[in-house]
Amino acid sequence: MRYAPGVRRFALPAFLAAIPLAVLAPPLSALSLLLGGFVLWFFRDPERTPSAPGVVSPADGRVSVVREEGEQVRIGVFMNVTDVHVNRAPFDGRVDRVTHRPGAHRPAFSKESERNERVDVDVSTPEGPAELSLIAGAFARRIHPYVEEGETLSRGCRIGHIDFGSRADVLLPPCYDSEDVTVEVGDGLRAGESVVARRDE
Template identity: 85%
Template sequence: MGGRSARTGRGATSLMRYAPGVRRFALPAFLAAALFAVIAPPLSLVSLLGGGFVLWFFRDPERRPSAQGIISPADGRVSVVREEGEQIRIGVFMNVTDVHVNRAPFDATVERVTHRSGAHRPAFSKESERNERVDVALQTPEGPAELSLIAGAFARRIHPYIAENDELARGERIGHIDFGSRADVLLPPCYDRSDLLVEEGDTLRAGESVVARRAD
């Protein structure tokens, strides 16, 4: 688990916050750039670009909800909207240009965090249901819900920042996926299709875009 320390901004700088673990990928690239500057300048440029890409990929900007309602757990494109029994699942696919820090869609209590090993298929495909994932069972003021962080073709590490019995605030950072891929929210049972504000293909911002809101 990432631990509660990751939720308080470890890995941030005075200018930009980054997801925990950024140094593990960025530092080797910048060290290589310094070495290659002496022996192979063209490779130094490649290493600098690689390090810059890592910093950009692990960026973690501040976000604020745009309105009342359930907010998106991820940046990206809505790839799944479907009914599962009495609940509705909304899946958001994160491509390489998106922020990969995930956020709580609502106030909730964490009941269980479960890691499941699996494949690494493209996260936008139907086969991604069998991918490695972390499922977070939640209890919200409106009933039971669930978050799922799903690895993709290139993602190899899912980093939840939360643990059982944690109290989550709407919009709070709850984890990130290294170079991956999809985040789902299974809405509480009181929500139906008429409450949805998004459809497949829509582009969302984590912690900001509202995906569902009850009329009453």
């Protein structure tokens, strides 16, 4: 099993603590082992393949936002604690800019999360400009983008992860409208696999 970067920082202390606790307090040792196992499970990074042509989801989770913003459509995906937290590129493109924006840590499914800490990735795609946003949640404290300005993205490739609870948004290129969106609020998605928008040529 592949894991997201940083897993050792959280899992290793839990596993190491279990050794002395096995002598001093066996129930706490078991709890420590369970905590380490949970961290490994949380940082899992399975392989994914797009299921069909179109824009794929940037995250595992449920659709929390579908709305028009000027000439573009935004789709937001809320990642619950049980979801894979590695994010993926919804389309092919080139990274124009990666911007970290400090902010609050409100629940990622709430309207107040618009002011949360985030990393915005501006992308030039064959269909026009787009944007990806990795948004921290109430418990998330670190966003880890994997991409830098000038890099080329392939649809479904890994672009980053967020520690412990979050949301990922995609602002579609202007050529997409609401009728091209194939999901609605509440739908369950898989990052890099589920199609969220498709244009009929």
